[in-house]
Amino acid sequence: MSEPQLDHEDLLKIVALGLASPQFSELHLRSGEIEIDLRKGVAEAVAMPGPEAAPQQPGPGAIAVKSELVGIFRRAPGPDAAPYVQIGSEVTAETTIGVVEVLASRRPICAGVAGIVAAIPVADAAPVEFGQVLAVIEPLA
Numbered sequence: 001m002s003e004p005q006l007d008h009e010d011l012l013k014i015v016a017l018g019l020a021s022p023q024f025s026e027l028h029l030r031s032g033e034i035e036i037d038l039r040k041g042v043a044e045a046v047a048m049p050g051p052e053a054a055p056q057q058p059g060p061g062a063i064a065v066k067s068e069l070v071g072i073f074r075r076a077p078g079p080d081a082a083p084y085v086q087i088g089s090e091v092t093a094e095t096t097i098g099v100v101e102v103l104a105s106r107r108p109i110c111a112g113v114a115g116i117v118a119a120i121p122v123a124d125a126a127p128v129e130f131g132q133v134l135a136v137i138e139p140l141a
Contacts, residue, residue: 013103016071016127063113065135067128071102075124083124085135089117097135100128115139 014029067073075083075098085097091111097120099106111117119136122128 013072016102061139062118063115063137063139064133065097065109065112065137067100067109067130067132067134069100069102069107070129071100071107071127073122073124073126073128073134074099074101074106075120085111085117085120087117087120090140091115091117091137109134111135111137113137113139 077084077099083098085091085095089095091097092114093110093112095111096108097111097117099108101107115137117135118138120134121136122132122134128134
């Protein structure tokens, strides 16, 4: 009998839960050819596509939009869809800048202020923690 295989989404959910759980400091998972080791508080260099960089430093009045929960940050509504916003996009307080996904639940994250997106320091599909900055908005004058 063959062992059930986990897909990409299953692995992302497990990683998000492992990072969110205060009960675990270490997690080892192997599924087929994929092997994951997580250790909280230990940083290791991993080559990944980087987040969208800001063309300039945000000003002193910039507002940080922070994650309200632990999960996976999604910059677009789907894999082939355009991102909700990009650096330079004008937003209202109600504009969705992305979603944080936990298990099958997706929670929209709104800009919270009218302005221009100055930075998006989190890559698409990256795990995020509570209070982590997802975007920086320069308020409109």
